[in-house]
Amino acid sequence: MPTLNFKLNPHLFLRDPQHTELGQRIISASVKLIDTLGFEQFTFKKMAEEIDSTEASVYRYFENKHRLLLYLVAWYWNWLEYRIDLYTSSLASPHEKLKACIRILAAEKKFDNSFEFIDEEALHRIVVAELDKTYLTKQVDSDNKEGLFGGFKSLCKKIGTWVCEINPAYPYPHALVSTLLLTAKHQQFFAEHLPSLTNLPQVPNRYTALEKFLENVVFHSIAEIHA
Amino acid sequence: MPTLNFKLNPHLFLRDPQHTELGQRIISASVKLIDTLGFEQFTFKKMAEEIDSTEASVYRYFENKHRLLLYLVAWYWNWLEYRIDLYTSSLASPHEKLKACIRILAAEKKFDNSFEFIDEEALHRIVVAELDKTYLTKQVDSDNKEGLFGGFKSLCKKIGTWVCEINPAYPYPHALVSTLLLTAKHQQFFAEHLPSLTNLPQVPNRYTALEKFLENVVFHSIAEIHA
């Protein structure tokens, strides 16, 4: 099977982890450990032990653990955009594309593990729980100048285009799309940990409810209202 | 001037900082320092130096810096709910109440400093930048059991009631309200740091645009659609 690789912003890493065996083990163990420990408790030392390597070796790939998180999240956005492209390219109307997009965003993840060294379900949980920490920092502006949020922006732009095609007069396409992307994650987190802040039921019905909620918000917002 | 105090969940602190002079200096300096340094770079040591006290003394008030952040955010929610009550109590219809609520949420903050030791504008910036970190942790469930997110939940419930009054058939009142509360913060952050993820303009027009965006999303979502 041919390995599917993503071209990620080279500022995210010092050495490209996709190209070496140690690099892949770093990614693999990071996903597993951040998922189980949470980003705060995760350290390069613990991860190095997990893969029988050393802290020093890990630092040759990533400047620090924040960059590593940025890398994982960038990878996630690329992967999501790849799947969205896959499922929308055959669709004709922007309305259908947007709908398909929401379905993918809200879907319960049961993946064909197309990537040998990435546990996509664990990565999905990481994004739900840690996404906001990638940009809610004091270095957000310099990180942004380096283009480290390119994956998020690119996706936001693409979906925004469809919103504009559906209703060219709608004044907040990017605000609505970034809200859509974040809300998809936050509501999953609330459903799991703070259920009184949401109306999503427990699994297995959670994901269809999330899809309906997001559809309701997005399509009603951009619809012309005939009062 | 009578000091207006909030009754906050006692699990948030070890000693109530509102009741002592040192406690008030701790709160005051924390708001200032978290605002300028960001929560990650903020330490009890730096703060203790700022107020010419010691780390040990600070630890007598707060178990750790995460609890301190929870405290500040809880204070913020109480303060917001207080102001929402103030401006909505005279209004008759739930529609007007919800509208007023969105106006307050989106308002540019220029405050009468009714609280001697809290810089409300700095606290507002802190909530925008650090709110999500209060619950995006591995201890979220135990923190929740202690009731540390009570302020958020209480506000969400109150606003949710109005949503239900406007449209009793709407199935996602709490999901919509939590989205409203978070989105108000996130879009402000994006407008400041990642403008391509939003459509809000620079100040001074940012806040009216945010208000319109939020109104659009909320009222269109809960409106009955006559297709």
Place this chain on the structure above:
DNA sequence: CGGTTAAGATAGTGTTACTATCAAAAAAGA
């Protein structure tokens, strides 16, 4: 075979997030 590059091994540094102890000062109670 020689030269480059990647990885492992080890050590060290300054900082963070605490915990512990003891004494001084301030407040409260009798």
Place this chain on the structure above:
DNA sequence: TCTTTTTTGATAGTAACACTATCTTAACCG
């Protein structure tokens, strides 16, 4: 006022964390 309790300050110490540096070995490349 004297005494007791409570609060604060001062100081010290610890384990873990986030790196940085250096040196050696192993692998690979022409």
